[in-house]
Amino acid sequence: MPVLEFDIKTIRKDFPTLNQSVNGNPLVYLDSGATSQKPQAVIDATTKFYSQSNANVHRGRHALSEAATAQYEQARENIANYFHVQANEIVWTKGATEALNLLAYGLQNQLNQSDTIIITPLEHHANIVPWQVVAQNTGATLSVLPLEKNGSFNTDNCVKYIKQTKAKVLCISQASNTLGNITDLAPLISAAKAVGTLIIVDGAQGAMHLRPNLKALNCDFYVFSAHKMLGPTGVGGLYGRYELLNTLTPYQTGGEMIQTVTLEKSTYRSAPAKFETGTPNIAGVIGFAAAINYLSSLNFAQLQQHEQTVFKYAANELSKIEGITIYSDLSHNIGTLSFNYKSEHPYDLATLLDGFGVAVRSGHHCTQPLMAHLGLNGTVRASFAFYNTVQDVDIFINSLKESIALLD
Incomplete structure (x- = not known):
């Protein structure tokens, strides 16, 4: 099977679920850790x-x-x-x-x-x-x-x-x-x-x-x-x-x-x-x-490089927000950010983000022993995949800032 050059614009077109609006906003899907989206070829x-x-x-x-x-x-x-x-x-x-x-x-x-x-x-x-x-x-x-x-x-x-x-x-x-x-x-x-x-x-x-x-x-x-x-x-x-x-x-x-x-x-x-x-x-x-x-069929080295570029950009932008605590190892990571804002409940943040069309996960993520080890009740989890973009991150960060403004 021929290996294709990694072209994110072409790849995004292969995933019909990504090309829609949620709550009047473009969907930003950051829940691939729960389930990944499906390309048209699979459907x-x-x-x-x-x-x-x-x-x-x-x-x-x-x-x-x-x-x-x-x-x-x-x-x-x-x-x-x-x-x-x-x-x-x-x-x-x-x-x-x-x-x-x-x-x-x-x-x-x-x-x-x-x-x-x-x-x-x-x-x-x-x-x-x-x-x-x-x-x-x-x-x-x-x-x-x-x-x-x-x-x-x-x-x-x-x-x-x-x-x-x-x-x-x-x-x-x-x-x-x-x-x-x-x-x-x-x-x-x-x-x-x-x-x-x-x-x-x-x-x-x-x-x-x-x-x-x-x-x-x-x-x-x-x-x-x-x-x-x-x-x-x-x-x-x-x-x-x-x-x-x-x-x-x-x-x-x-x-x-x-x-x-x-x-x-x-x-x-x-x-x-x-x-x-x-x-x-x-x-x-x-x-x-x-x-x-x-x-x-995708060039794995290019795919992984893109995935990590988007993840590191997101981690960097997230870390700039005062009051955010990130629990993930940012150096050796598949592309998942687990975080909280001050003492706010993760569910509240996830609900507000959904209002902006940003899909994240909240809760203990079926890892209650880990939550107990970290002394947490839960976290917000943004999990990226290779079909995400820097533009997704910008929308996520801006939406998070607006959500935080509503909570403060």
């Missing part, structure tokens, strides 16, 4: 499937089923190529949350009361709650990686902790959904490998912004969501080393994932089919492939 792909190829996948011998199956499995190849892994190492799920639950349940039989699971204080609830349940069910110890007061990791302290703990599993985000901070994973993964710890990386935020080579990253499992990568909602996936995938207990059972069934017992197929029970979100998977094709 067209899902529509085309339902219009021309709608049929169930696998086993069908008629033309529509075979066409649907071919598209569905080609999508797996596309996502595998994006992450530099093998197609049989990609399992389709409803998203990162289901993938983490699949892993937690799948590893449960391999854990006991002598084992330790390491999580971190900045994880999304989806990478905390499943491991709490596993710890309760198995007697395993749930341990927490140390976090600095400002919400960043001290790599040396974390490496020491991992080596001393010798945990069975380490669960950690590639980038914080609340702060946007990028975790320096390489030394942590190296330390975990040295003591035989399995590494699970939550890539929901990092997958689009960082475009990781998972073989080079050397983690054991990696979860991701399509809707944060320009794709449809309700679909995502799990990467796992093939030999490790096949050691997991199936999260769900039923049709498709079986090898044989008698009234007495059943046997299961090998991964990835072992974990893909029932009729999947076929249109969503095909739409996800279109999203990956779109991303892969």
